[in-house]
Amino acid sequence: MDLQVGDIVLMKKPHPCGSKEWKILRAGMDFRVECITCGRQVMLPRAKFEKGVKKNLSRPENLPKAREGN
Numbered sequence: 001m002d003l004q005v006g007d008i009v010l011m012k013k014p015h016p017c018g019s020k021e022w023k024i025l026r027a028g029m030d031f032r033v034e035c036i037t038c039g040r041q042v043m044l045p046r047a048k049f050e051k052g053v054k055k056n057l058s059r060p061e062n063l064p065k066a067r068e069g070n
């Protein structure tokens with residue numbers, strides 16, 4: 001999966017705050033991501049992070065057809 005700094009990703013499981021969208025702050029062996037809704041930052045190994053990602057919202061080919069009203 002193509003994951004880069006600045007990308008917004010949709011996770012399979014929601015954060016306790018209810019958000020599933022996270023922003024990638026650092027990419028590499030370990031990823032640092034920030035919850036879009038509550039601003040909480042977490043760091044986790046790439047393999048674990050990739051498993052939890054449902055889709056990368058910042059990649060055009062992954063964008064849903066209609067995202068209005070979301």
Ligand SMILES: [Zn+2]
Nearest residue numbers: 015017035038
């Ligand atoms: Zn959160």
